[in-house]
Amino acid sequence: MKKFDITYDYAKKQIQNGVELNRFQNNTNFDDFLSSDYGKKFVPEYDNLRKKFIDNADFKLRDELIAMRSADQMYRTSNYQDNIAKQDSIDKLHEKRLIEIFDNIGYPTDKIVDPTLWNIELM
Numbered sequence: 001m002k003k004f005d006i007t008y009d010y011a012k013k014q015i016q017n018g019v020e021l022n023r024f025q026n027n028t029n030f031d032d033f034l035s036s037d038y039g040k041k042f043v044p045e046y047d048n049l050r051k052k053f054i055d056n057a058d059f060k061l062r063d064e065l066i067a068m069r070s071a072d073q074m075y076r077t078s079n080y081q082d083n084i085a086k087q088d089s090i091d092k093l094h095e096k097r098l099i100e101i102f103d104n105i106g107y108p109t110d111k112i113v114d115p116t117l118w119n120i121e122l123m
Contacts (some may be wrong), residue, residue, distance in 0.1 A: 004038040011042055015049040018057065018114040053111070061101070062113035068094050
């Protein structure tokens, strides 16, 4: 069935960029694909594709960016006017670190830091 060529390529690219298999398994839009010959070929490839992603991902950087995002919002969500100096200090530190990151690796894409970074809710 050629109709799943594009879906197969898309799914592989998503896994290589950190998306987990359950994202497809929990989405009814992919039911026909997963039950097709393409899906039966794709599911066994998952572990290999996931391992390639994990081997190339930088989870330490991901954790650092999550902590930076949390600190970035610390004073913006309440009492901002009373804490402008503290927020400015945090912003200056983060600005310096982000410039280092961009200079060293470029923009930290999903492939580097895992797509879940951008889906985590702040406390």
